[in-house]
Amino acid sequence: MAHTKNMTEGKPFPIILAYFVPVLCSTLCQQLYxxxxxxxxxxxxxxxxxxxxxxxxxxxxxxxxxxxxLGSGMAVLMAxxxxxxxxxxxRKTITMGMISCGAVGLVIMVVSIAFMRPxxxxxxxxxxxxxxxxxxxxxxxxxxxxxxxxxxLSAILSALGDSRTPLIAVLISSxxxxxxxxxxxxxxxxxxxxxxxxxxxxxxxxGVFCFFKVRTITFIRLQKSDWSIDxxxxxxxxxxxxxxxxxxxxxxxxxxxxxxxxxxxxxxxxAAYSACSRIAEFMMQPCGAAGMTMSTYAGQxxxxxxxxxxxEGLKCSFWIAVALALITGCLLLFAPRxxxxxxxxxxxxxxxxxxxLRICGAMMWSIxxxxxxxxxxxxxxFTMIPMVSGFLELAARVVVVIWLTPYLGYTAxxxxxxxxxxxxxxxxxxxxxxxxxxxYHKEGIVLEKVSEKxxx
Numbered sequence: 001m002a003h004t005k006n007m008t009e010g011k012p013f014p015i016i017l018a019y020f021v022p023v024l025c026s027t028l029c030q031q032l033y034x035x036x037x038x039x040x041x042x043x044x045x046x047x048x049x050x051x052x053x054x055x056x057x058x059x060x061x062x063x064x065x066x067x068x069x070l071g072s073g074m075a076v077l078m079a080x081x082x083x084x085x086x087x088x089x090x091r092k093t094i095t096m097g098m099i100s101c102g103a104v105g106l107v108i109m110v111v112s113i114a115f116m117r118p119x120x121x122x123x124x125x126x127x128x129x130x131x132x133x134x135x136x137x138x139x140x141x142x143x144x145x146x147x148x149x150x151x152x153l154s155a156i157l158s159a160l161g162d163s164r165t166p167l168i169a170v171l172i173s174s175x176x177x178x179x180x181x182x183x184x185x186x187x188x189x190x191x192x193x194x195x196x197x198x199x200x201x202x203x204x205x206x207g208v209f210c211f212f213k214v215r216t217i218t219f220i221r222l223q224k225s226d227w228s229i230d231x232x233x234x235x236x237x238x239x240x241x242x243x244x245x246x247x248x249x250x251x252x253x254x255x256x257x258x259x260x261x262x263x264x265x266x267x268x269x270x271a272a273y274s275a276c277s278r279i280a281e282f283m284m285q286p287c288g289a290a291g292m293t294m295s296t297y298a299g300q301x302x303x304x305x306x307x308x309x310x311x312e313g314l315k316c317s318f319w320i321a322v323a324l325a326l327i328t329g330c331l332l333l334f335a336p337r338x339x340x341x342x343x344x345x346x347x348x349x350x351x352x353x354x355x356x357l358r359i360c361g362a363m364m365w366s367i368x369x370x371x372x373x374x375x376x377x378x379x380x381x382f383t384m385i386p387m388v389s390g391f392l393e394l395a396a397r398v399v400v401v402i403w404l405t406p407y408l409g410y411t412a413x414x415x416x417x418x419x420x421x422x423x424x425x426x427x428x429x430x431x432x433x434x435x436x437x438x439x440y441h442k443e444g445i446v447l448e449k450v451s452e453k454x455x456x
Contacts, residue, residue: 003165004162005162006161006300007300019296022166023158023166023293024162024286024289024290025167025170025171027285027289028287029170030173039343040186040195041192042275048132049191050271051126053192054273054274054278056136056254057259058135059119059302063108063144066248069246070241070246071148071151073236073383074098074100075377076159078159079296079379080381081298087219091226092226096234097237099234109144113138116134120134123256123259124420125325126270129270132191132194135266150210154166156220157213173206176201176202177201180202184198234435240383244386254394258273258401259399261401265409273410275343275344276340280357286324287321290320293317294375294376297310298380299381311379318369318372324368336353336355354410356411359415363418363422367421367425373431373432374424382431385427388427393420397420400416401417
């Protein structure tokens with residue numbers, strides 16, 4: 001049975017911690033099998049195969065980020081409906097989200113597969129890795145329906161305060177994916193298509209597990225009337241979700257531009273950047289987990305009209321974010337060579353990765369607080385400024401990489417990345433403080449009026 005949790009009652013810290021730990025483990029497991037996938041490809045085939053897989057990372061983020069951003073509209077409104085106790089609206093939000101996200105996702109799948117080769121060429125992908133890169137990403141994109149199913153089911157569970165079931169699903173998926181990676185690549189020598197096939201099978205298994213768990217939640221058992229089209233609710237989901245989708249995609253465009261400049265430097269730099277991206281992304285996951293926790297917590301409590309609890313939750317999450325930034329930052333600062341050696345074989349590529357990872361390690365506090373502030377805004381339904389911050393990240397990456405690459409070479413790529421984090425943090429953090437102050441003031445006025453009526 002699913003472990004749903006109403007986060008609008010009880011002491012905030014134990015509730016946040018109980019939700020955060022499974023989310024943390026889940027995101028780390030997802031990244032772990034992504035890293036193992038990289039290790040198996042790099043060690044089981046060669047660094048060029050690793051470069052081929054890595055060259056598709058920013059494109060995958062661009063496409064999947066947009067789809068998942070749309071799904072976030074569904075997740076935010078579900079959390080708010082659950083927090084307010086409106087189960088009828090909760091069920092309707094689920095069905096309308098499935099319909100809208102499914103339709104958009106399938107269109108994106110067809111279009112992206114059709115234009116993938118021209119896009120890889122546009123990004124100046126090396127001819128030596130082009131065919132492998134195209135094969136790998138085409139197989140991954142063909143699995144968009146599987147990704148949609150899993151993300152919708154996981155979003156439902158997370159919005160209802162259940163972070164344990166998605167964790168179990170990811171654990172199952174991780175074990176299957178690792179086993180299949182080794183079997184397909186090192187056993188059957190299938191090449192990059194083996195890595196893609198293992199990922200698709202593993203994702204299918206996690207989706208099936210979540211499906212059966214969702215079916216056990218009695219108050220969201222869907223009825224025929226829940227599937228009747230509600231245009232206003234679909235538009236509301238798009239209103240919340242589209243800014244997040246654009247934010248994810250615009251951020252991904254910045255990563256694509258970085259990939260373009262890296263590709264210009266040569267295939268060794270592409271291989272090093274592939275490893276750096278996977279390692280840095282893994283280290284960001286604890287910070288991202290804290291952000292996802294606050295998204296659900298803020299959404300439920302906004303639905304219940306409890307602004308004070310959101311502020312209390314932010315204070316608790318702030319100290320969690322500080323601890324996470326210290327741990328991950330120290331790992332990147334003091335053990336970059338050991339981390340890079342896990343994926344790369346060539347000494348020159350490893351040395352290229354070391355400098356990049358150290359710069360990221362020194363700025364992990366920035367990405368940690370960015371996740372916290374941005375996800376809280378999104379969880380409360382304030383998604384426009386986070387979208388604007390995505391454009392700000394893009395501008396920071398472009399300006400810094402064009403300005404500094406002629407002088408610093410590959411180091412400029414790392415500086416561009418952390419500059420994007422910091423600029424987005426300043427905008428999201430400032431906006432969140434203003435919105436909380438406004439909401440707190442409104443809540444005070446309402447309570448004052450209610451008190452006056454009671455006195456009269």
